Amino acid sequence: MGSFLYIIILLLLGIISAVHSCPPSDRAALLTFRAALNEPYLGIFNSWKGYDCCHGWYGVSCDPITHRVADINLRGESEDPLFEKAHRTGYMTGTISPAICKLERLSSLTIADWKGITGPIPSCITSLPFLRIIDLIGNKLTGSIPSDIGRLSRLTVLNVAENRLSGWIPRSLTNLSSLMHLDLRNNSIYGTLPTNFGKLRMLSRALLSRNRLTGRIPYSISYIYRLSDLDLSLNKLSGSIPPSLGNMHVLATLNLDGNHISGTIPPSLINSRINILNLSKNAIEGYIPDSFDERSYFMVMDLSHNKLRGRIPKSISSATFIGHLDVSHNHLCGQIPAEDVSLKDRKESLI
Ligand SMILES: *[C@@H]1O[C@H](CO)[C@@H](O)[C@H](O)[C@H]1NC(C)=O
Ligand SMILES: *[C@@H]1O[C@H](CO)[C@@H](O)[C@H](O)[C@H]1NC(C)=O
Numbered sequence: 001m002g003s004f005l006y007i008i009i010l011l012l013l014g015i016i017s018a019v020h021s022c023p024p025s026d027r028a029a030l031l032t033f034r035a036a037l038n039e040p041y042l043g044i045f046n047s048w049k050g051y052d053c054c055h056g057w058y059g060v061s062c063d064p065i066t067h068r069v070a071d072i073n074l075r076g077e078s079e080d081p082l083f084e085k086a087h088r089t090g091y092m093t094g095t096i097s098p099a100i101c102k103l104e105r106l107s108s109l110t111i112a113d114w115k116g117i118t119g120p121i122p123s124c125i126t127s128l129p130f131l132r133i134i135d136l137i138g139n140k141l142t143g144s145i146p147s148d149i150g151r152l153s154r155l156t157v158l159n160v161a162e163n164r165l166s167g168w169i170p171r172s173l174t175n176l177s178s179l180m181h182l183d184l185r186n187n188s189i190y191g192t193l194p195t196n197f198g199k200l201r202m203l204s205r206a207l208l209s210r211n212r213l214t215g216r217i218p219y220s221i222s223y224i225y226r227l228s229d230l231d232l233s234l235n236k237l238s239g240s241i242p243p244s245l246g247n248m249h250v251l252a253t254l255n256l257d258g259n260h261i262s263g264t265i266p267p268s269l270i271n272s273r274i275n276i277l278n279l280s281k282n283a284i285e286g287y288i289p290d291s292f293d294e295r296s297y298f299m300v301m302d303l304s305h306n307k308l309r310g311r312i313p314k315s316i317s318s319a320t321f322i323g324h325l326d327v328s329h330n331h332l333c334g335q336i337p338a339e340d341v342s343l344k345d346r347k348e349s350l351i
């Protein structure tokens with residue numbers, strides 16, 4: 001009888017600890033994920049052993065209620081003691097295994113700054129309904145952004161910057177109604193921006209510089225009333241600047257430099273909330289608008305390398321602040337009206 005009870009208690013304890021550790025299917029998925037990667041210097045995967053992947057596995061955390069894997073957080077640049085001991089940043093090769101798509105409750109997937117991870121973003125990640133964060137910055141991923149990315153209705157962060165992605169921006173992207181932070185910088189993404197980009201109403205940062213985007217800047221961007229940072233620089237965008245960008249409530253940074261943008265500078269940009277404005281290296285023509293007033297506050301206003309002509313407008317002296325003004329390499333003439341405005345490349349500006 002005594003030994004019978006003892007066995008029952010042992011069984012119960014076994015069940016309880018099994019309930020509190022990660023399910024075997026999540027553990028198996030993590031081990032398959034790990035097998036496709038090679039991290040030679042830090043040993044971050046040395047802790048991935050034993051049955052309970054929810055405790056002590058470096059970069060893995062589980063939901064406290066469901067005990068399912070919720071976060072994978074592997075950063076190659078970190079202040080973790082592991083990195084300090086090794087005196088180096090992380091480096092990892094291999095690929096991102098589609099096995100991660102078996103982690104049905106995954107909410108955050110960060111595999112960032114490992115420099116050497118190649119291969120595609122597994123397209124099956126769009127079947128993970130709880131995903132909120134995808135951060136794969138700083139690897140060597142190729143292929144395109146999964147075409148049905150728009151299914152991830154909870155996604156708030158999509159950061160795939162500094163990779164080697166190509167392909168178009170998927171049309172479904174504008175269905176990401178929770179998206180706040182979009183970072184596609186420094187890839188080889190081509191094609192046009194979706195005309196309905198403005199559907200991304202929650203977006204506050206849209207960083208798409210250093211790609212191969214063509215076509216016009218969609219007018220609908222100005223409907224994104226939370227957008228504070230728009231960086232479309234170093235692409236091949238053409239057409240003119242939508243004047244409505246100057247009426248946006250919180251837009252503070254507008255970088256359109258290094259494109260093929262033509263047309264004139266909308267007067268609305270000059271007395272807007274924008275305080276970093278870079279329009280350098282385009283084909284912008286006409287006059288600098290005479291619409292400076294006390295709302296004009298620019299840390300940076302770079303209008304250099306365009307086809308601007310005429311004089312620097314008189315109203316520039318009514319700007320509250322202009323920190324860095326560059327109007328060089330244009331066809332400007334005449335005097336600089338305000339002595340208190342610091343002009344970079346003063347002489348060139350008058351050529
Ligand atoms: C966006 O979502 C709507 C509604 O769910 C759907 O009908 C449409 O096909 C989606 N668009 C794309 C391009 O996936
Ligand atoms: C862009 O990515 C390339 C490699 O893909 C890298 O060599 C370069 O330094 C990156 N540029 C910037 C400005 O980060």
Ligand SMILES: *[C@@H]1O[C@H](CO)[C@@H](O)[C@H](O)[C@H]1NC(C)=O
Binds near residue numbers: 257258278279280324
């Ligand atoms: C503006 O953009 C140009 C071209 O990309 C760049 O060279 C320049 O440094 C930028 N200006 C400022 C002030 O950042």
